[in-house]
Amino acid sequence: MEFFNDHKKLFTTAAAMFIGLTILVAIIPALKNDKINRPLPGAVPLSAEARAGKMIFMANGCVACHTQQVRNVDMDKMWGKRPSIAADYALIHRTDIWRNTATLMGTERTGPDLTDVGNRQGNKDWNLVHLFNPRSVVKESIMPAYPWLFEIKENPGKNDVVVNVPKEFMKGITGKVVASKKALELVAYLQSLKQVPLPDGTVPPEFLYKRTEKLAAGNGAAPGEPALDGAALYTANCQSCHQPNGEGLPGAFPPLKGSKVVLDDNPELYVNIIMNGYTGLESQGYGPMPNVGTMNNLKADEITAIMNHERSSWGNNARKLTVAEVQKLIDFAKTQPVASQK
Template identity: 60%
Template sequence: MDFINDHKKLFLTAFALFAFLTIMVAIIPAIQNQNNNSTLPGAESLSEDALAGKAVYLSNGCVACHTQQVRNVAMDEVWGSRPSLAADYAGNKRTDFWRNTATLMGTERTGPDLTNIGNRQPSVDWHLLHLYQPRSVVAQSIMPAYPWLFETKSKLEKGDVEIKVPEGFSDSDGNKIVATKEALQLVAYLKALKQAKLYDENLAPDFLYRKEPELSDASSGEKKDKALNGKALYSMQCQTCHQLNGEGLKGAFPPLKGSPVVLDDNPEKLIDIIMNGYDAREEYGVMPAVGKNGNLKPEEISAIINHERSSWGNNARKVSPEEVKKIIESLK
């Protein structure tokens, strides 16, 4: 009874028990977990700009609408090449002593998952334009615009990064729209979000609840390979810039509809652009090396360019995977 009636002993004992349980149940397991996990061999650490961009990502509330976790279900296959693993987040550190915002996995997928956005969309120009006015590149987008990450200038200065804004989406009154340091840092962070490859791809867990694709065309009876669906590959790799109708965005991304490069009987230049990117026209943004960055196979590139060469009124001969492979070898 003396112990129960002595409030000092009672509260000190309760506090000691609480501290002991906290150390044994929370702190020690957390330290062991941290010491027993490491990043995948191919994982790259964030650069200084990307780390600063992560802070911009947080301060602008991007984590409220975007996840960074590819779940082990078939519907998430579009967001990454494999389900996320614990090792994907092992390299994340505390922001500082007081703030633990290292892993931004998120809980709400109002916008697309960003786990692998650095591979899915490597174009700096696209990201900047998307931040300035999302509906200029994705008409159905519900993402808010972030104009405060940009400034207008009557004349460009050395080091300025101008964004090419399509007609009807700019209120700059003829001035140049320039990305601020924070916008460039945010884009650096987004481009750094990439799934590291496993040292043995055979160890990657398969997505659960996968539905078998339709393998035949009812009208022709011909077999179809889902992986070689040119329209689907175009949608994944090219549509965000060149648009579903192939008309691109005036003043930002060139059209493929009626393009002499796309329709040329010799597809070498087209394949070179897909593999190595293109930056030769001042009125358009820089195209990244989609083929090289995405490790696209000759069969996939063949399917994409054949879709481009036979859609939107385009009518050019088909290009075989063998021809694509030969041209890629000659470009090295």
């Protein structure tokens, strides 16, 4: 055929077809996206420190393993309160003349999603020691260690942030581990990653492919008794600080094993701490506890399961709590301020 034997016609046609389709599926949708999406009213631009932290996040290729998108499927519920929407990314523009826009949505979830990590893991001390060596707080972690973001000082100054690294991770190091400016910036960035609530009255997109509840009625659980796996919930929500053995980390996170608060027959303070956070042990060198229950949107039955797990593990032995009892205390805690020294 004449057309196939004319290289100009042939390659022009192929190129035109490709460019035409490209405009339809890439250029137009991208331009339209920019036109119709605005940042949410509640969205705050990154602070200078967090922005610097984002550059460190980018430079070290953290996006290779961490996504920043909550998909609109039920299994992604653990990463945010609602699915991500286009407006969540509307604040992000070109980094600088050399570097493209970094939405950092990612394509691999070898490590946890970070969309809402500022809410989920707000503890600065944990973040620092975790960066120095992730295995010091999460034994199974395969995340790289970032010791080059820290300095070793014999006599840290007043303004230095000293990191409480467990002994077995201090091999060959004499002195104190001090967070460098870069480490603090990176943590500031991580702590700034919070899902912005939708404006009042806006219905968030639905989570699709709902999980069929396996633990529905008829599995033998007595009424009022939570049929949830407290150990699994503990692993997901508490373990990274309080550790699998419930002993916490000396100088960073308090033990739950033998803890008065945990074993108390009246769990009022216990529930209050879970729902509102706690600063009561700062004098003993432990950092503040974030309001995990509220942040992670835990329901009364889930909190009960976690509490009962903690009250009956590692040698702890206290009476089982009921959901109704805990529900009452949760409702009460919502009216209370953050508990401090008692």
